[in-house]
Amino acid sequence: MTFQQHTLTLPGDTPGHSTTLYWYSAGPETAETKVHLQAALHADEQPGTMVLHHLLPMLREADAAGKLRARFVIFPSVNPLGLATRVLRRHIGRYDLETGVNFNRRWPDLYPQIAQAIAGRLTADPKANIALIRNAVRAWLDSQQPATAAQKLRLAVLKSAHDADIVLDLHCDDESLIHIFTSPELMPGLQDLADRMGAAATLTAEDSGGGSFDEVLPGLYRKAQRAHPDLPIPMGAETATLEYRGQADTHDETGINDARGLFDFFADRGLIDASAPAARPMPAATPFEATEVLRADGPGLLAYRVGLGDKVKKGDIVADIIAMDGPQAFLARTPLRAGTNGFILSRASAKYTVTGASVAKIVGTEILPARAGGYLLED
Template identity: 75%
Template structure:
C-alpha cells in the first residue's frame, strides 16, 4: 500500500509563526503517468476540497487493492496561508492580504528560466524531449531560494505539478454552473474530463492575462515548440482549472457526485483499474474564453436579477436591474443592465450590493467579442 499522508512546515513571515501544508500520495511511485490534484488555491473556495474529501477514500481503497495504475499527488487544501486570512470575521482567501495579489495570479513563466538549460539537448524523440524539459523546470525550481511564505508554498506546489502528466486545479465561482478553463491545444483531448464533470462550458485561452496556475505548463511547452520547430515537443501536461459551481455548494451529496466524476475520468483513462461507471452525456464543445462576456456594473447600486443560471439570453436583453443608492431618486429608481452578446448565463454574484466596475455575470457566447480579443480576460 502506497497511500500516505505527508506534511511540510512553511515558515511564516513573522516571528514565531508557521503553517502546515498537508497532501497525500497514492499509487506506484514508478508509474508511467503522474497526476497532480489540488483544491482551494483560492482558500475561500471549498467545493473542490469537499470533492477531494470524497475522492480520497476511493483512491485509498483502490490503492489497497493494487488497482492504481498512476501515481497521484493530492492537495485537498493547497493554500493554508489563505486559510488564515481573516479580517473582522470575513475570510479573505482569494488574495494575499500582505500584498493584495490574487493567489492564482503571477505564477512564473518557466520558459525563459529553462530555455538555456535545454539548448542543444533536444532530440527527435518527443518523449525524451518532455523528460528533458521537465528536468530543467524542476532543476530551476530546486535552485530557487524563497524569501517569503507564499514563495515557499508556490515552489513546493509547482515542483509537484511540473513532474505530472495531468494537473487539475479545483476551484469554484461565486454562484455558477460547472465549467473548466484550459488551453486550446489541450482540446479535444480533455473532452472526456468535461463529459465526466457534466459541464455547462469549457472555456479556452492560451493566455488569459493573469499568469494563472493552470497556464504555467502549457505555456512552457507551447513556447518550447515555437522556439524549437525542428524538434517534436508534445503537450507535456494536460492542465485545467475545474470550476465546481459556487462557493455555497459545499455539500456531501454534491461532493460525492464530483468525486464520482473524477474517479470515472481516471478509470476511463485506465489510470484506475475499476469500472468507470455509466458513460456520461457529452458536454458542450469548447468555446474561446474571448467569446464570454464579463458583464460589469457601470455604477454602484443594488442588483435585482432578471435571469437564472443557464438561461439563454440575447444581446440587449436585461440581465439585472441596478437600483440606485444615491442621487435624487435614491432607492426609488432602477435601470436595466443589458447583455452585450447572445449566449447563456454561466455565473452571477451572490452579493447584490455592487460597486462601479464590479463583475456581475458571465455570459458564454460563441462569437469572439472584439473588446475581449487580446484583452485581460479574468474578472479578477
C-alpha cells in the same frame, strides 16, 4: 498499500508563526503517469476541498485493492496561508494580505528560465524532449531560494506539479454552473473530463493575462514548441482549472457526485482499474474571448432578471441596478443589458454592487472584439 499522508511546515514571516501544508500520495511511484490534484488555491473556495475529501477514500480503497495505475498526488487544501486570512469575521482567502497579490496570479513563466539549459539538446525523440524539459525545470526550481512563506508554498506546489502528466486545479466561482478553463491545444482531448464533470462550458485561452496556475505548464511547452518548430515537443501536461459551481455549494451530496466524476474520468483513462457507466456528452469548448464578463456601470442593488443557465440575446436585460443615491435614490432602476448572445454561466451572490464589479458571465460563441487579446479574468 501506497496511500500516504505528507506534511510540510512553512516557517512564517512573523515571529512565532508557522503553517503546515498537508497532502497525500497514492499509486506506484514508478507509474508512467503522474496526476497532480489540488483544491482551494483560492482558500475561500471550498467546494473543491469537499470533492477531494470524498475522492481520497475512493483512491485509498482502490490503492488497497491494487487498482491504481498512476501516481496520484493530492493537495485537498493547497493554500494554508490563505486559510488564515480572516478579517472582521470574513474570510479573505483569495489574496495575500501582505502583498495584495491574488494567490492564482503571477505564477512564473518557466520557459525563459530553462531556454538556455535545453538549447541544442532537444532531439527527434518526443519523450526524451519532455524528460529534458522537465529535468531543466526541476533544476531551476531546486536553485530557487524563496524568502517568504508564500514563495515557499508556491515552490513546493510547483515541484509537485512540474513533472505531472495531468494537473487539475479545483476552484469555484461566486454563484455558477460547473465549468472548466483550459488551454486550446488540450481540447478536444479533455472533452472526456468535461463530460465526466457535467461541465456546462469549457472555456479556452492560451493566456488569460494573469499568470494563472493552470497556464504555467501549457505555456512552457507552447513556447518550447514555437522556439523549436522543427522538433517534436508534445504538450507535456494536460492542465485545467475546474470550477465546481459557487462558493456556497460545499455539500456532501454534490461532493460525492463530483468525486465520482473524477474517479470515473481516471478509470476511463486506464489510470484506475475500474469500470464506469457511460458519461453524458457535454458542450464542446469555446474560446474564453467569446464569454462576456458583464460589469456594473454604476453602484446599487442588483435585481436579476435571469437565472443560471438562462439563454439571453444581445440587448436583453440581465439585471436592474437599483439606485442607492441621487434624486431617485431607492426608486430608480437602471437596466444592465447583455452584450452578446449566449447563456448565463455565473452571477454575483452579493447583490450590492459597485461600478466595474462583475455581475455575470455570458457564454457565447462569437469572439468579442473587446475581449480579443485583452485581460480575460474578473479578477
